[in-house]
Each structure stands twice: as C-alpha cells, then as structure tokens.
Amino acid sequence: MESARQWIYSLLFFIFTIATLHVLDTLIISTRLTTNYQNIKLKKHPHLPLRFRSDGTFKILQVADMHYGNGMVTRCRDVLESEFNYCTDLNTTHFLRKMIQIEKPDLIVFTGDNIFGTSATDAAESLFEVFAPAIESGIPWAAVLGNHDQESTMNREELMSFISLMDYSVSQTFPSTKVNSDSKEQQPMTNIDGFGNYNLEVWGAPGSYLSNSSILNLYFLDSGDRAIVHGVRTYNWIRESQLSWLRGVSKRFQGQWKYDDQSMDISPLPVMHPALAFFHIPIPEIRQGPIKDIVGTYREYVACSSINSGVLKTFISMGDVKAVFIGHDHTNDFCGNLEGIWFCYGGGFGYHGYGVAGWPRRARVIQGELGKGKEAWMGVGKIRTWKRLDDGVLTKFDEQVLWDIHSLR
Numbered sequence: 001m002e003s004a005r006q007w008i009y010s011l012l013f014f015i016f017t018i019a020t021l022h023v024l025d026t027l028i029i030s031t032r033l034t035t036n037y038q039n040i041k042l043k044k045h046p047h048l049p050l051r052f053r054s055d056g057t058f059k060i061l062q063v064a065d066m067h068y069g070n071g072m073v074t075r076c077r078d079v080l081e082s083e084f085n086y087c088t089d090l091n092t093t094h095f096l097r098k099m100i101q102i103e104k105p106d107l108i109v110f111t112g113d114n115i116f117g118t119s120a121t122d123a124a125e126s127l128f129e130v131f132a133p134a135i136e137s138g139i140p141w142a143a144v145l146g147n148h149d150q151e152s153t154m155n156r157e158e159l160m161s162f163i164s165l166m167d168y169s170v171s172q173t174f175p176s177t178k179v180n181s182d183s184k185e186q187q188p189m190t191n192i193d194g195f196g197n198y199n200l201e202v203w204g205a206p207g208s209y210l211s212n213s214s215i216l217n218l219y220f221l222d223s224g225d226r227a228i229v230h231g232v233r234t235y236n237w238i239r240e241s242q243l244s245w246l247r248g249v250s251k252r253f254q255g256q257w258k259y260d261d262q263s264m265d266i267s268p269l270p271v272m273h274p275a276l277a278f279f280h281i282p283i284p285e286i287r288q289g290p291i292k293d294i295v296g297t298y299r300e301y302v303a304c305s306s307i308n309s310g311v312l313k314t315f316i317s318m319g320d321v322k323a324v325f326i327g328h329d330h331t332n333d334f335c336g337n338l339e340g341i342w343f344c345y346g347g348g349f350g351y352h353g354y355g356v357a358g359w360p361r362r363a364r365v366i367q368g369e370l371g372k373g374k375e376a377w378m379g380v381g382k383i384r385t386w387k388r389l390d391d392g393v394l395t396k397f398d399e400q401v402l403w404d405i406h407s408l409r
C-alpha cells in the first residue's frame with residue numbers, strides 16, 4: 001500500500017516537473033531562442049520597371065530641400081509671424097502628403113538637403129520621418145544627397161545605403177554594371193566619386209511597341225557638399241569619374257534608340273530617347289549664363305562651385321539630356337535654357353529650410369507624354385513641367401513644355 005502511494009507521489013512529482021519545465025519553456029526560453037519571423041523586416045519593393053501608364057503619361061514629383069530636422073519639435077524658418085507658432089517640420093510632411101494626393105506621381109524624386117544635418121539629432125530617425133509620406137504612398141521614390149544631409153550622425157555613404165534600403169526606394173549608392181558583356185548579373189561600380197550616382201529606366205506603355213525597352217532615362221548624380229580649392233571654401237562639383245560613367249550609360253541607351261518597325265506612323269529618322277538628370281548643386285553656367293527663356297523666379301545668387309568640371313559640355317555631347325532638375329537655392333524656382341538644355345530649380349519645399357516669409361513653399365512636377373502612332377503609343381513626344389504652391393489650394397503655375405519631339409523635325 002505504502003509503495004503504491006509512493007509510486008503515485010513520484011508520478012505526480014514527475015508530471016509537475018514536466019509541466020513546470022513546459023511552462024518555463026513556452027513563456028521564457030523559447031521566446032528568446034526562437035526567431036520570431038513576424039518581426040523580421042524585409043524591404044518592400046516597388047513594382048519595377050518604372051513604366052509609362054496606359055494613358056501615355058509618366059509623372060515625376062520633384063521635392064527639393066526638405067531640410068528636415070527632428071519633426072514636430074523643429075520650428076519653421078522664414079514664415080509669417082502669424083504662421084510661426086504652429087509651424088514645424090510636420091508642415092513639410094503635410095505638404096508632401098498633399099502633393100502626392102493631388103498629383104498621384106509615378107515617381108517621387110528628392111533632390112537633396114532632405115534632412116538638415118545640424119538640426120537632426122539622429123539621421124536615421126529623420127530619414128524615416130522625412131520619407132514617410134512617400135513610403136506610405138507605396139510610390140517608387142529616388143533620392144540624391146545635398147550638401148547638408150551628412151551633417152548629422154551618418155556620412156554620405158551610410159546615408160545613401162540607408163536610403164536605398166528603405167521601403168519603395170529605388171535609390172542606389174553606386175551605379176551597377178554588368179559583370180561581363182554577356183552576363184545579366186550586375187555588380188556595383190564603387191570606383192566612382194560620390195554616393196548616389198545611378199540611373200533608372202522608364203519603359204514604354206503596357207502593350208505598346210516600346211513596352212519592353214527604356215524610352216526615358218533618368219540620371220541621378222551626387223554633386224557633393226563642400227570643398228576647399230586653393231585655400232578657399234566652395235561647393236563641391238561633379239567629377240570626371242561620374243561624367244565618364246554617364247557618357248557610358250548614355251551611349252548604351254543610344255544603341256537601342258532606333259524604331260525598327262518602319263510600318264509604324266513615326267518619323268523615318270531615328271529618334272534618340274530623351275533623358276532627364278537630377279542633382280543638388282547648380283552648375284557654374286547657370287550663374288555665368290547666358291541662361292535664356294527664364295520661366296519662374298530668379299531671386300537669389302546661384303550658389304555653385306568655383307570649379308567647372310564640364311557637366312554642361314558632357315550633357316551637350318551626350319545629346320539625350322533635355323532637362324536637368326536641381327535644388328540648393330531655395331528661393332530660385334525658375335527653368336532657364338543653356339545651349340538647348342533646360343535647367344530647372346525645384347524651389348524650396350521644406351519649412352525648416354531658409355525661404356522668404358509670405359512666399360509659399362513649392363514643388364515641381366515633371367511629366368513625360370508619349371507620342372501617338374496610328375494606333376499605339378510610341379516614344380516620348382513631350383516633356384512638360386509645372387509647379388504647385390503650399391498656399392492652401394495648391395495653386396498650379398508656370399506650366400511650360402520643355403521638350404517637344406515635333407520641334408525637332
């Protein structure tokens with residue numbers, strides 16, 4: 001009898017021990033040892049390639065100089081006294097959301113000074129906040145750096161790597177090149193000056209003759225930050241290594257530009273597909289001129305490098321770049337023409353960046369429009385631009401055509 005009781009006690013003790021171990025394992029040990037797959041964060045990729053819509057348009061929203069600091073605790077600069085008390089970085093966020101809503105762009109391009117390093121306590125936090133509206137929208141977005149982005153807790157390479165890993169970002173730290181001529185595999189070209197030099201292709205409209213090739217090429221360049229030349233402080237400039245890469249990319253696209261199908265209702269002349277370029281710091285020719293046909297406000301002295309590295313000459317020799325979009329001088333928002341190529345400022349977008357009180361923050365929109373053949377969409381026929389103000393009703397103004405294929409014939 002006694003031994004039976006002991007046996008029952010032993011059994012109960014055994015069951016109790018197993019149950020205790022199980023509870024411990026479930027509540028404490030397993031949770032620490034096992035990977036929780038729900039918490040793994042993978043980058044959300046946009047649907048690529050970028051391509052024209054079936055209505056024949058491709059729209060880009062250019063956002064220049066957001067100068068984001070720490071969000072709601074970072075105050076606005078150069079706003080009216082009546083606006084000042086309620087104005088923070090969140091006004092910049094709100095403006096971006098409204099621009100995305102009204103324009104529904106196919107790509108958002110941030111042309112530098114995205115964060116204002118000296119006001120951003122933690123660069124990563126500011127990057128998450130500044131690009132949040134783009135990420136929430138799920139629209140592909142691309143960024144280059146300005147001269148202020150690296151003044152916080154990340155250097156330029158870290159910033160670009162971080163930006164390129166963010167959701168829906170199509171930004172790249174380095175351009176990529178084929179491993180060898182017949183390989184599809186790509187590798188980063190790290191032997192090039194700067195961080196954030198890359199190109200993006202925009203393919204033809206779905207179902208069109210050009211749906212499987214790039215018909216609008218977008219070039220992104222790192223124009224650097226500051227430099228000292230002969231003991232004098234100046235802005236940095238686009239280097240020969242970047243220009244030489246650019247010439248190579250442009251040449252590769254030019255190899256694909258002929259319309260092979262002569263039965264289509266298009267010019268029998270081969271037409272080079274146009275390209276657009278984006279970077280932050282203006283080139284010296286914008287200051288020295290003569291820059292012609294100005295549309296918009298030319299309010300401030302063009303702050304560029306004292307070095308002319310031949311960016312304009314390179315674009316002219318390439319032949320495909322029809323318009324260039326820059327930032328940096330917040331109170332200039334004009335487009336002007338230099339030897340057949342348009343240079344357009346975005347105009348200051350961010351409320352923590354300098355501006356002029358009473359002169360609303362603004363953004364630029366760029367739209368590629370396809371030409372129409374007898375039945376189907378063809379290559380790009382027109383490049384148009386306009387701006388909008390953050391004035392409560394997002395006034396649209398200064399609309400102009402930058403390039404029209406018909407004016408070439």
Ligand SMILES: [Zn+2]
Pocket residue numbers: 065067113146148328329330353
């Ligand atoms: Zn700026």
